[in-house]
Amino acid sequence: MKIAIGQSGGPTAVINASLVGFLDSINEDAQLFGIQNGYEGLVNNELINLEGQMLNRVREFKNLPGACLGSGRYKLTDDKIIQAVKHLIKNDIQTIVFIGGNGTMAALDKICQQARLMGYDLQVIGIPKTVDNDLCGTDHAPGFGSAARYVALSARDINSDLESMKNFEQVRILETMGRNAGWLAASSGLLKQSDEDGPHLICLPEDKIEKGHFLSQVKEIVQEYGMATIVMSEGFNFAGESQTQFASFNGRSVLGGISKDAEQLVKQELGLAARAEILGMHQRCSSMAVSFQDRLEAYKTGHTAAEWIKAGKSGVMVSIQRQQHIGYNYILEPQSLTRVANGGEKLLPIEFLTHRDRFYKWLEPLIGDDIINYPPSLKRRIIKHEQTIC
Amino acid sequence: MKIAIGQSGGPTAVINASLVGFLDSINEDAQLFGIQNGYEGLVNNELINLEGQMLNRVREFKNLPGACLGSGRYKLTDDKIIQAVKHLIKNDIQTIVFIGGNGTMAALDKICQQARLMGYDLQVIGIPKTVDNDLCGTDHAPGFGSAARYVALSARDINSDLESMKNFEQVRILETMGRNAGWLAASSGLLKQSDEDGPHLICLPEDKIEKGHFLSQVKEIVQEYGMATIVMSEGFNFAGESQTQFASFNGRSVLGGISKDAEQLVKQELGLAARAEILGMHQRCSSMAVSFQDRLEAYKTGHTAAEWIKAGKSGVMVSIQRQQHIGYNYILEPQSLTRVANGGEKLLPIEFLTHRDRFYKWLEPLIGDDIINYPPSLKRRIIKHEQTIC
Structure with missing residues (x-):
């Protein structure tokens, strides 16, 4: 045979x-x-x-x-x-x-x-x-499990880094893979433990968000936490606009670059220091x-x-x-x-879009239980509210 | 006290x-x-x-x-x-x-x-x-040790990924941190086991490479291996050109973007499918x-x-x-x-620039000995040369 x-x-x-x-x-x-x-x-x-x-x-x-x-x-x-x-x-x-x-x-x-x-x-x-x-x-x-793990850990790490540097820069926009489906981008929220933890905003291809609404959300988040960690799927587009294409390789169009557009928007419209981070090929090949x-x-x-x-x-x-x-x-x-x-293409179902907790419960076993129980990340904001000597 | x-x-x-x-x-x-x-x-x-x-x-x-x-x-x-x-x-x-x-x-x-x-x-x-x-x-x-580990593992992973896809895209350009010093970019070559392994070309701020020479090197590498994994320090610039700046945050200029310039150059001058991957903040904050x-x-x-x-x-x-x-x-x-x-700023010394093996020997203990002895990566090219049934 x-x-x-x-x-x-x-x-x-x-x-x-x-x-x-x-x-x-x-x-x-x-x-x-x-x-x-x-x-x-x-x-x-x-x-x-x-x-x-x-x-x-x-x-x-x-x-x-x-x-x-x-x-x-x-x-x-x-x-x-x-x-x-x-x-x-x-x-x-x-x-x-x-x-x-x-x-x-x-x-x-x-x-x-x-x-x-x-x-x-x-x-x-x-x-x-x-x-x-x-x-x-x-x-x-x-x-998917390994890619989702990469995205979730990256979002947590980048958020910690940004939190340390919020007197220098305020906004990071992470771009994930996923084409027209938001599974990977949504995974970025898995390790979030409280509202003040990033990612503070996740933009999925399944969502339609007006540019103005996006900007006011970012402004509010920065006012509240001094920073904003945003995750954007490569397939996301602002309401009324078409998806951003990175390139056409051998006749096949490749999505990518929406985070760069959003970076420019945040810089120009809100005057905040912003940086796009495209997670790129690492999502599908990281041995880490x-x-x-x-x-x-x-x-x-x-x-x-x-x-x-x-x-x-x-x-x-x-x-x-x-x-x-x-x-x-x-x-x-x-x-x-x-x-x-x-x-x-199987998109993120309505149930997971509206009940993110159900999505995380579904996702948890796939990325391995060795990172779910990390020691809780204590925030500088908590420290800040304690007694100072001045 | x-x-x-x-x-x-x-x-x-x-x-x-x-x-x-x-x-x-x-x-x-x-x-x-x-x-x-x-x-x-x-x-x-x-x-x-x-x-x-x-x-x-x-x-x-x-x-x-x-x-x-x-x-x-x-x-x-x-x-x-x-x-x-x-x-x-x-x-x-x-x-x-x-x-x-x-x-x-x-x-x-x-x-x-x-x-x-x-x-x-x-x-x-x-x-x-x-x-x-x-x-x-x-x-x-x-x-530095953890950042170098991230860069070395990323270069190996991205190279494996590209090798799988070389009938679709041929060139990846990874951009590392490092400002005017090439330590991090040079670290990308640590896990390379043979000439055909990537990274095939590492561009350091300490180097001065003419655009034309760069392009002919990329062309040669692609002719030889069907692909090219290139690593470029954010502080690298082509001979006669100034460094690429990503932005000015609060009056401080931030280097970045040379890989995007090189991507355009490779696409336009060589007609190859190329993609820049900016390793970004992950280098300094990855928990992985x-x-x-x-x-x-x-x-x-x-x-x-x-x-x-x-x-x-x-x-x-x-x-x-x-x-x-x-x-x-x-x-x-x-x-x-x-x-x-x-x-x-301490730059990469001449000894390490001219004797990359000495640099790798210096670097090895810093990134941990748990990845040096990975099983050797067998290349598809080796497989390809074996007997086929056609």
Whole structure:
């Protein structure tokens, strides 16, 4: 039995754990191939034998960020899909597995359908991965927990730093990833312990905020606390304006830069010293903020994909279904690739937008319980109100 | 005996460890005061009693980033220095201690001289702190080790991420802090294991590189490896051009933005997909990259300052003097504040510029030995050269 596995889309800090979870659990008599550089490698037939020494080498990447097989963003046209399936037929590959997000699952679904059209019996399995958490049909996807941990810790650290320096600068605007979904930006508030703790304002793509209202909120916060830590999703835009685009790479537009616009606005309109901090690629690749729970789940989704191959499942993505018991429990269930593909980007639900405490309760187990119970951060304001000698 | 201690300049991830090291070691019969918001609090007489419950509260900040007493950048004119000394006299404070960098030590030196002029017997001690490592008279300063660790890990992570995505984007330009000194930027190369590992090019303020030469180097690197991870110090400028300034905050110019200029240059002149990543404030405040060695040394410099107060030392900064034995050893010695103040910014010495291996050997013990021995990162290029089935 010949099986090919690839990684696609933006890497995460735990995408290699999924790959190794899969490789560790596959039948020993299977012949394994790694697809290089995502779908580009599939279309161009760039496969490598994963056996012996090479398999052991790949296993060494288990705990390292980045996609060790090479990933990428590749425009998969109908012609290219046909070409890819032809290669699979020619190479006698019966099973194809991809680790990826929305675009990856939609492409897998198309490959599945194309193979059927061409009368080729292809087994297709998807393993979920995204830092944006915008993948449908699963409670969350591996990669998100570590990215959310990075964002939450960054927001706390940057807020502490700004608080020390508020006689020099007053406003910091952190920009997160997330495309059109606010999951990552909303995660920045997880470690906030009181109103005076930052982030003081979180701007999500799901929100529509007027510029004037934004400015008056910032002004009020600075009046109250002497500073404002603001978090802004890259997909956020002020009411009536379009999203800010950082660039167009190879025909794909990349969001980014709204925090810089907001920095200018705060400087010009409020006369405050402001600084945008774009969290950037660190969110998806930092080895410093890996959530062990996230890595474990990444490994388990890979392991389960391997088990499902033995069980003959096809046309499905491994999904994480949270169980409503006391504590944190989940099961891994097959989710139709077509359903995932048709679901589009999963936004932050109304319940979490209106009840942020419920969102934090949902989020807590994913980022690992080793940072939730930090010693409480005592604020300088508390100290300031104590007796002075002057 | 009345003693006042303050924190000044940009915070670090370990500046509170120095404060707690000091507080833990001071004589029990001393009356302690915390100076709020750096020199601004000294001039405005904003002191707080550090005793009982308050002392315990401050101790809770030991392992947290940011300056828990409040720090700041404050222009200390001659008039304000006189005012500060008057407050010290009025409050009967015999000893003043500040944790800070170049500006802080120069200010302490002036206060010391002013007190002498005014016939007041003031004991003055400085505790070193800077992420830029540009402080004279000491092998290195607490705060630098953790910032260097952040930079080295970030460069490795970003490089892994870019390597996964090189069919989508080819160039990343990381911008570090450091003002006119290249210590932090140079630290980015510590975890590089081979030529093909990033960072492939490190641009220091101490270097003068022509734009054309820079572009041809980037082109060559991309031709060779399919990508280029570049690190640029905020203080770097192309030959014949002036440094890029991010902003002027309260009359103080802040460097920053050269990576954005370089991004535009690479896009326009080489037609490559490029992205600047400004590492930003995380370098000085990330709780994720604290070097335990750095924190230990921060604590010890604070402890030593307290010991020196008992010993009657004055007009000195605690300096770290490395001992040339096998392994890593250092002693803490007093360094004249005047000498430190007159030394200016300490740049990367010629020896480290020309022999980067010596610099890395010098740096290694400061960032902690827990990351040096990571499993070797196996490159996709190695995999790529292995047998394929096509």
